Amino acid sequence: MEIKVLGTGCKKCSQLAEATLKAVEELNIVANIEKVEDIQRIMEYGVMTTPALIVNNEIKVKGKVPSVNEIKELLKQ
């Protein structure tokens, strides 16, 4: 599973990265998590509100930090 956390480095972005890491650990799945901080790359995903969570090239979350449980639900889909 390819997971990307998009964000220019604000507080919410690192919160989302942490929550995602925790969700992956709790689900015990193999995933490649990458933090994307470069603004040009963030724009390539068509995201205008950070932070955003991309799973397998699909925008799952943008502009907010969901709870660990909510992220787990998103990853299960």
Next chain:
Amino acid sequence: MKQKILSLNSLSKGLLIPLILFPAWIILYNNLQNISDFITENIIQLSPGEHLTETIRFFIFEVPKVMLLLVLIIFIVGIIRSYFSTEKTRKILGSKSLFTGNVLGALLGIVTPFCSCSAIPLFLGFVEAGIPIGVTFSFLIAAPMINEVALVLLAGLFGWKIAIIYISTGLFIAIISGWIIGKLKLEKYVAEWVYKVKSNANCSENETLTLNKRIKAGYTSVKEILGKIWIYIIIGIAVGAGAHGYVPENFLGSLLGEGNWYGVPLAIVMGIPMYSNAAGIIPIVSVLIDKGVSLGTALAFMMSVIALSLPEIIILKKVLKWQLIVIFVSIVAIGIITVGYIFNYFVYL
């Protein structure tokens, strides 16, 4: 048929809690004065009329009052915002002519969920969609300046009249400043790389939310916003309550009162390096007014702190050349000065 009953069921479940809480809210709100009187005079047993008693009474009354108003308004605005997104806003603004675009941009700035840390991706997204920079600026000026927290705090501390005046003048500044920036044709002062950014705009999603999810969005924003600002509100009101009885009435009047023409510009210059959201600055503004600063000067100070902040200017520096930043700051500052003078000299409330 079965499905309809099912959806009605889940609907009432989500609506039930707010519907029960609302009457409780009204009863509590209408009895705050009695409650705070009871606590100060019967529980803590302070004698009425003394400085300390009135300070504590003011504090015990104001904190829950402002908190109750905030919970209600943030909840409602949270639900309204769930109907908007930056993508929808971009679509609406994409096809509008200059002046209409500025008006809409400023209005959408109020209701679109947006945090200033997203200013850059939003700016890039707007430029790519061909939205004129003047319209983008109307949005970027209105978004931080006019929000539900500012509205509630102003209404709670000064009354609804001032809250509405603040919002309409704020809108006016956002519309006019953006319109002027658009007229000046400043596109060349946007950093070159901005125009090269290609985004995958067809990655659109058509998420339709259920009413339950929207109500949940209301709860989430109450939790998120109140969690962030409650401490500023308590400190602010405590400072206000303290100053209420102890600092002499005309303490600041000589420096920033009505008689001084330089009060307004001075307040704006002081406001720029200060960075705060509405929650932090409004209780301080309340103290300023209490101590003799004229209303226009105090409003100008507040607008300057919220709308012209150094951190946001630094963020914008990534996509704008310095010429455009200077023009942006000057136009907004002139707008705020105008509002300040109008209040100081023409409006008697």
